[in-house]
Amino acid sequence: MSDLPLSGQPPQRDDARPVPFRGGGFKPVRVRYLGAAVIVALILLVEWGTRTGVISNLTLPRPSDVLGTFHDLWVTGMLWEHLIPSVTRLAVGSALGVSTGIAVGVMIGLFSLARAGLVPLVAAIFPIPKIALLPLFVIWFGIDEGSKYALIALGTFTPTVVSTYGAVDNVDRTLIRMGQSFGLGWWSIVRKIVLPGALPGILSGLRIGLSIGIILLVAAEMLGARHGIGAYILEAGSLYDLERLFAGVVILSALGVLTSGVIGWAERRLLSWRI
Amino acid sequence: MDLHLDRISHRYGRVEVLSDISLTIPQGRIVCIVGPSGCGKSTLLRMIGGLERPDQGAVLQQGEVPGDCLNPLTFVFQDFALLPWRTVAGNVALVLEDHALPRAQRERIVADVLARTKLTDFRDALPKQLSGGMKQRVAIARALAVNPAVMLMDEPLSALDAQTRELLMDDLVALWTRAPFTAVYVTHNLAEAVRLGHRIVVLSRRPGRIREVVSIDTPLAERRAGDPALEAHQARLWQLMRDEAEAADMELSHV
Numbered sequence: 224m225s226d227l228p229l230s231g232q233p234p235q236r237d238d239a240r241p242v243p244f245r246g247g248g249f250k251p252v253r254v255r256y257l258g259a260a261v262i263v264a265l266i267l268l269v270e271w272g273t274r275t276g277v278i279s280n281l282t283l284p285r286p287s288d289v290l291g292t293f294h295d296l297w298v299t300g301m302l303w304e305h306l307i308p309s310v311t312r313l314a315v316g317s318a319l320g321v322s323t324g325i326a327v328g329v330m331i332g333l334f335s336l337a338r339a340g341l342v343p344l345v346a347a348i349f350p351i352p353k354i355a356l357l358p359l360f361v362i363w364f365g366i367d368e369g370s371k372y373a374l375i376a377l378g379t380f381t382p383t384v385v386s387t388y389g390a391v392d393n394v395d396r397t398l399i400r401m402g403q404s405f406g407l408g409w410w411s412i413v414r415k416i417v418l419p420g421a422l423p424g425i426l427s428g429l430r431i432g433l434s435i436g437i438i439l440l441v442a443a444e445m446l447g448a449r450h451g452i453g454a455y456i457l458e459a460g461s462l463y464d465l466e467r468l469f470a471g472v473v474i475l476s477a478l479g480v481l482t483s484g485v486i487g488w489a490e491r492r493l494l495s496w497r498i
Numbered sequence: 499m500d501l502h503l504d505r506i507s508h509r510y511g512r513v514e515v516l517s518d519i520s521l522t523i524p525q526g527r528i529v530c531i532v533g534p535s536g537c538g539k540s541t542l543l544r545m546i547g548g549l550e551r552p553d554q555g556a557v558l559q560q561g562e563v564p565g566d567c568l569n570p571l572t573f574v575f576q577d578f579a580l581l582p583w584r585t586v587a588g589n590v591a592l593v594l595e596d597h598a599l600p601r602a603q604r605e606r607i608v609a610d611v612l613a614r615t616k617l618t619d620f621r622d623a624l625p626k627q628l629s630g631g632m633k634q635r636v637a638i639a640r641a642l643a644v645n646p647a648v649m650l651m652d653e654p655l656s657a658l659d660a661q662t663r664e665l666l667m668d669d670l671v672a673l674w675t676r677a678p679f680t681a682v683y684v685t686h687n688l689a690e691a692v693r694l695g696h697r698i699v700v701l702s703r704r705p706g707r708i709r710e711v712v713s714i715d716t717p718l719a720e721r722r723a724g725d726p727a728l729e730a731h732q733a734r735l736w737q738l739m740r741d742e743a744e745a746a747d748m749e750l751s752h753v
Contacts, residue, residue, distance in 0.1 A: 395579075397577055398579055398581060400549060400579070401573070401575060401579035403549065404547055404549060404571075404572070405569050405572065405573075405640075405644065406568075406569050406596065407592075407593070411595070411596050415581070415592060415595075419581070496582045496583040496584075496624050496626065497582070
């Protein structure tokens with residue numbers, strides 16, 4: 224072996240073969256437009272199925288008819304009449320829930336007393352199906368907007384608290400020690416080290432919170448509202464008007480995609496410092 | 499300002515980590531603390547900096563703190579401890595923001611320390627864009643910004659590769675030669691200790707006791723890698739540490 228050259232040409236022998244590559248995969252790559260393509264393909268499939276009769280009109284509405292219903296909604300202005308109250312409820316309710324959730328989560332993360340006192344309470348509230356509390360909220364806050372705000376706020380509050388205090392717990396302790404060693408004030412440490420460090424966790428908690436908010440929005444509107452996507456879907460459902468039902472569902476999906484997109488945008492803007 | 503460690507002992511639960519440590523850190527000198535892993539040298543440094551409280555004994559400051567000193571006892575950490583969401587200049591500015599300084603003065607300090615650490619061109623870079631050596635230079639710039647009376651350096655070069663370590667050691671020597679600072683420098687690397695230390699304190703394995711204090715009189719600027727006198731010191735230190743390190747290595751961890 225020792226007289227083999229250490230560099231230069233590869234050996235001219237028949238049994239030389241490349242080392243097999245086995246380092247691939249396990250690494251998410253950003254693939255654009257595939258998500259949209261999957262949805263479009265599914266819609267086209269249903270369209271084809273309903274047109275040829277493979278799928279009966281009773282099982283699924285024809286996507287083009289749903290589009291027509293959507294067009295009617297747009298032309299008559301009913302779209303905004305339903306969408307604006309819904310979006311307002313979602314915005315107000317989740318703003319209340321998320322802001323108190325972040326505040327309480329940060330307190331739990333920072334103060335042992337708050338942690339000891341509140342974590343069991345949050346754990347007790349989390350699994351309650353919030354919709355079961357709607358009658359109670361109607362008594363407390365009235366049949367109008369108040370009870371809907373409260374329901375959405377409570378629904379977004381619990382996941383936000385849990386993800387926020389988890390995120391605060393995970394802030395690099397050496398950064399906090401660094402702040403202390405330079406004599407930074409308590410409030411400076413919280414504002415400049417703890418909160419930015421917890422932001423990734425808080426934002427990913429927000430994704431879950433807002434999705435739950437949309438679910439509760441519809442549930443609340445089904446139980447007592449004249450306008451709103453939920454009321455619209457309920458009315459269509461009770462008449463077995465599948466086109467309108469699906470039009471409502473599509474609006475909800477769009478709302479979900481939109482909130483997720485907004486959070487994704489915020490993550491790219493605010494968390495560009497991450498490796 | 500001098501620092502005195504007065505008979506410091508400490509335990510974590512039932513494990514005694516430091517035992518009866520008395521030491522003086524004179525102004526304008528670099529004191530290196532070496533010892534086998536787990537001997538409590540980092541704990542001792544945190545006590546000197548007031549991040550941890552010893553069970554017995556005390557750390558005493560003696561003499562006036564210079565008037566323009568914003569943070570007398572200032573750490574340089576092994577893992578740099580830079581805020582990843584702040585730029586180089588932002589990381590340095592962080593430690594000035596809690597002091598009532600005029601904006602112009604703050605900017606002057608940041609520009610000055612970045613120039614001294616050769617980072618002026620990188621003031622707007624984020625930590626993720628920097629190499630390990632650059633990150634540690636940012637951390638050193640941040641420490642210099644508060645004009646410390648004593649720098650507490652916790653294995654500042656241990657996370658870096660050998661070449662970067664050599665370069666940064668030269669940087670530290672140059673910084674010290676221009677403006678002598680007081681430092682406690684914890685390391686397990688004896689080559690660093692003999693290059694940078696005026697005094698080298700050898701700790702025994704746990705519980706850490708002072709085994710010996712070695713003084714090296716050669717001026718820092720004249721020390722070169724491969725200098726026979728330094729090599730002799732390093733060999734002697736290794737003799738002292740070898741048995742301790744070996745015994746420490748065989749111990750079961752109780753922490």
